[in-house]
Structure formats: structure tokens, C-alpha cells
Amino acid sequence: MLRRQILAAGLSALALPHVARAQGNWPERAIRFVVPFPPGGNTDAVGRIAAQYIQEKLGRSVVIENRGGAGGIVGSDVVAKSAPDGYTFLVGSIGSITISPAIEKMPYDPLKDLAPVSILNTNPLILIGRKDLGMSTVQQLVAHAKAKPESLTYGSSGIGGLMHVSALLFESRSGARLTHVPYRGGAPAVTALLAGEVDLVFANMSDALPHLAAGNLIPFGVTTATRSAELPNVPTITEGGIPNYATESWNGLLAPAGTPAPIVNRMSSICAEMARDPQVRSRMANFGSVAVSSTPEEYARMLRDETEQWAATLKAAGLSQGK
DSSP states (O other): OHHHHHHHHHHHHHHHHHHHHHHHHOOSSOEEEEESSOTTSHHHHHHHHHHHHHHHHHTSOEEEEEOOOGGGHHHHHHHHTSOSSSSEEEEEEHIIIIIHHHHSOOSSOHHHHEEEEEEEEEEEEEEEEEGGGSOOSHHHHHHHHHHSTTOSEEEESSTTSHHHHHHHHHHHHHOOOOEEEEOSSHHHHHHHHHTTSOSEEEEEHHHHHHHHHTTOEEEEEESSSSOOSSSTTSOBTTTTTOTTOOOEEEEEEEEETTOOHHHHHHHHHHHHHHHHOHHHHHHHHTTTOEEOOOOHHHHHHHHHHHHHHHHHHHHHTTOSTTO
């Protein structure tokens, strides 16, 4: 046993110069940020801000690749199956990382196949509707949905995403019954709402703010426990009469499992600097997001805790895998 330990230690020592050289030369080429949604949504906006900031710090191009589909699962799977060489990262979101595993069979294990780097931002959702619905409060919406079950439709970024699950929890808490219409991303769902294809959307704040400012949509309520600083006059959904209702979106940077720790730590430290940058904070605030950061260890712990929380919540609501 001792001989094996000494041999292993010796081999590790021999490998260290190679690892150090690889880390010292990184990055030698462009880095790919996979955004698992179409252009134009919250995750895409955050990804582009992060890509610009990080490429300035590293002196190498950071290229955005939009791979939408299945509520973020398609793009997340691309990264989970990519080489762990420090040149592919995921701009991940809550749906395909901590919610979907409780609802459906996944092509990857988010906690095993992806290496957390840092959380990037948090973002409330907001329940918005068409101007011609003839309703302006959560109470009115719930009353209508109870009187005429499934007559109101809502768009989402796909099955298992936060937009979808937020609506399911809304139904569970309120007794309302809505009809789900999935799209390939949050921005397309809001576009469909504007076109009159659906009645409602639990939208990312970034997707909703421009249209609310223009007066094109109705704000029913924000999904967080407290009101949004961006829309202080819009009540929370709990204030609208739905007890214990609170959900919040986030985006974070993840890498394929096995990506060298020095690279992960370097990227995490840049994300920490980015979260403190006044220009970045201002740009994110423009679409309702709060710039934040974490160590890889803190982010990993958050993902584990949130995965357990969503699994328990969705099971209690009858929405867990196999339902």
C-alpha cells in the first residue's frame, strides 16, 4: 500500500510541470460560450456581457454559440459532452441545471457532468399578459382560470424550464388551470405573447421590461418574495393572493466536468471582478438582473441545495419525474 502511495505521489509530481505549462499557456485560442437559448433573451444578454468582459481580461476571443431547445437542455448537453480542455463553457440557467432533473430523464447529470465556475446574476420573473385580456390583477386572472379551466394559454421557454415550472407552481398554489404552449426560448415566448398567440408568460424581467415600458403588455406580478427595484409599483404574486409563491431565475458559468481546476479558478476569479464592475452592474440592471459571483465551491453547494429543494417541491406538487 505504501509503495503504491509513493508511486502515485511520484507520478503526480512528474505530471505537475506539464499541468503548469498547460495552465501557463491557456488560453491559446478562442473560447466558446454555449448559450442554451436563442439570441435575445436574458441568458443570451448575460452571456454576451460576460463574454465581452472575460475576453478583455484574457486577451482571447470568447465566442457565443446559441444552441436552443428543450428549455436549455440541448445546449447544456453539448457542454456536458465537450472536451474538458478549458475552451468550452456553458452559460447555464436554473431550468436545465436544477429543475429539469426532477421532472424528466436527462441526457446528462448536471451535478456530475458539469463543473461549476461561478454564478453570474439573479433575475426575477414577472407574470405578464396581453393588453386586451380585460384583466389587470392576479385575483381576476385566477377567477377567470377557475371559471373557465384551460381557456387561458401561457408560453414558456420549454418543458422543465423555470418559466414552465413557475406556471405549474402558480396552478398548484392557486387552483387555476392554464394551457401550456412551449417555445424554444424566453424571448420567442414573449414575441408570441405580443403577437397574440398566447395570453400569458412568466417572463424573465429582461424580456419584459422594454414591452412594459412601451405599454404593450400587462404586468400582473413579480415572482420573487419582494418587489423588484425596477418595477416597484408592480406587486408580488403573493401580494396578489397566492400564498408562499416565490421563484427566481439565475445564470451561471459552468464547464465540462474534469476541466483543470486552475482554469476553473481563474475564470471564477474573473467573474468575481466582473460582478464588482460598475459598468457590468449597470448593464445588467438595465434588464432587471443583479450581478453576483461565487467561488466554484459555493456554486456547487448552491446547485446541490437547490436541486434537492426543487425535487422536494415538485414531488409535493405532483410534478416530479414520471408524473
